[in-house]
Amino acid sequence: MAALSGKLTRKLVENLGPGRHGDGNGLYLVVDPSGARRWIVRVVVKGQKNKKGAPLRTDFGLGGADIVTLHQARDRALEYRRMAKQGLNPRFNARQDIPTLEEVAQQVHIDRMPTWKNAKHGQQWINTLRDYAFPKIGRMPVDSVGQPEVLMCLSPIWTDKHETAKRLAQRIKTVLDVARSKGLRSGENPVTAIKEARALPVVKAKPKHHGAMRWQDVPVLYADLATRKAMAAKALMFTCLTGSRTGEVLGMRWSEVDIDSLLWTCPAERMKMGEDHRIPLTDAMLAIIEPLRELQSEYVFEGQKRHKPLSNMSMLMLLRRMEVEGVTVHGFRSTFRDWASEQANVPREVAELSLANKVGSNVERAYARSDLLEKRRSLMERWSRFIAGSDGIVVRLHQVGDPQ
Template sequence: MAALGGKLTKRLVENHGPGRHGDGAGLYLVVDPSGARRWIVRVTIKGQKNRAGAPLRTDFGLGGADVVTLNQARERALEYRRMAKRGLNPRFNAQMDVPTFEELARQVHIDRLPTWKNPKHGDQWLNTLRDYAFPKIGRMPVDSIGQPEILMCLSPIWTTKHETAKRLAQRLKAVLDVARSKGLRSGENPVTAVKEAHVLPKVRVRAQHHDAMPYADVPAFYAELGARTATAARALQFTILTACRTSEVLGMTWDEVDLEARLWTIPGARMKGGVQHRVPLTDEMLAILREMRATASDYVFEGQKRHKPLSNMSMLMLMRRMGRDAFTVHGFRSSFRDWASEVANAPREVAEAALAHQVGTDVERAYARSDLLERRRVTMDAWSRLFSKNNNREV
């Protein structure tokens, strides 16, 4: 920002005697009888009135003239006037050593980058604050945020977007906790205070279930997919066979696959639970993998861009085109789980392990070191045989 001109010069700043010396546009050099020199700016904040009902003029200090140069004082005065014109009180920025909420939130986001499972999770964390907090409290210093400001962020979406509001509350709390740990705040976190006061209405949230295709109908649908040549069709077939999540299948790379050992190992970084998951490969799964080898891509299921995976919407859009928009891709995991329980009579721990679900308490999981791979292989072979008889692919 280029500094504006005014009446004062560097020489006048150094030599003016005691008094209040104007530079123009509300900026003054104040010289005390002791010889101390400091800058102030007088602004009229839009919308604020004094006791008589007239516009309220307020002076703000900009620092000592021995550390703040004339040009710096002009630049700061200009910024304060711009804030006042928009109805913002410059006092919130008077303490230059206290960051604004947005400044600290972005720094917390950077500090936590190594802990995100993937960049998408990190983006979601910041985007929630960007959309619902920054417009309201982003410019406020973190030591000025209390319960009213928290309610200002949460109330508009508490009932209409309750899950988003809960995540927003968690992220607001995290930023303010960091502020306190850095000595920028004191006292109770206002997010905690709002929660414990029960000032927000209680919201009843019904459990959201992914619409699953009945397992008896899945083989016929799988056969329809077999008649299609699109990569999305092969990816969806593989998803059905493995009962894995969309992101796990679409992010699958060839270095995760051991064809000789008939094993697909998904690293913990790509798993929802953060734990490595091994998938036993059946004959039907291997037939799909051998077919996809022809693409010579880094990813098993390559998208439109070379060496990039399919879009995460590709399989769902395919289902819609096939008239199965009443169901979801994730629902096939439920289809498998129902079949495993009702038809295969698979033990609960085997069926849950196939879905990469954590079962039992922390203590129980500590002793259950095995991932039941070979027992799962038997179950997955039986599941795959439902589909191999419904298509003509050579194994």
């Protein structure tokens, strides 16, 4: 047991700064400037000489300190020294104890949880690996994964599910890059090598456009929706008027609505760009949501369950029941954008900011302090009058709670 003691402690391993820190008996903790921590052991192989004729002194990686504990590192270092004293080169004779690809991937997923935009995104990251990589190469030691193994995962879906395959390739690359930084593998990343060798065929992705209605046809649809009593109809009317995304509307809470300022502020966590977005409220929008206060729900557009929002498929299914074909809910954003360009003739930045889209380069956005709220308010009022009539309301909305 004396051989398994040394100068370092668990606390020191976790807190020492950049550099090489000796534990004794040839074992070192190496802390990179990035903060990555890994173990190495220096041994002299008995009877073996280097090119200059001196005793063969070699450093061997024992793995990252976040995976290999201090006790395990001392145990492995002792094993390497014993082999070296017997004249055996540990590079060819050491017992390998390398984590699997799945183990490293799960750890990467955990480590990056605070950086995910939301929990759903983080879950999608690991689910892609779970579905397409783990069944084939998940149990392989991470240092054994090469180009053939990566191709085994990518090739079956490269053409039919190209976007998924590209995400899978990027996520495998990330896992292998992390493994290399922890001293668990060496050499070029096989994902990079496959890309550079053009080992997979070029796939020309067909752009997918959300089906959009002609802006000239929206007033007729809106008038039809206004005769319907379902909550999905009210949500779809509001979506058409605001040009907002489905998740933004269905997740709308009363706490986000400021009637005095005629504003709805959608919080950053529900916005694609990750920033709060202010939407000016028009008379037509208020005519939809004000009667819904009687429900006294947390959500403006409450679903079948109390204090729960409508299903994200509710508006699309309503369109299908209305036999409105070739049109998606998201497509109404394109409809609004077309109207803004062809009919309203507003500056591009006003139309794009109304849809909460990025405008200009990063530098331009850094200097653009205003969200052009009042200009957007004027535009949305014009859009509401076009859709719902000159006074903003074409028909009386049905009382809340009536059956569909």
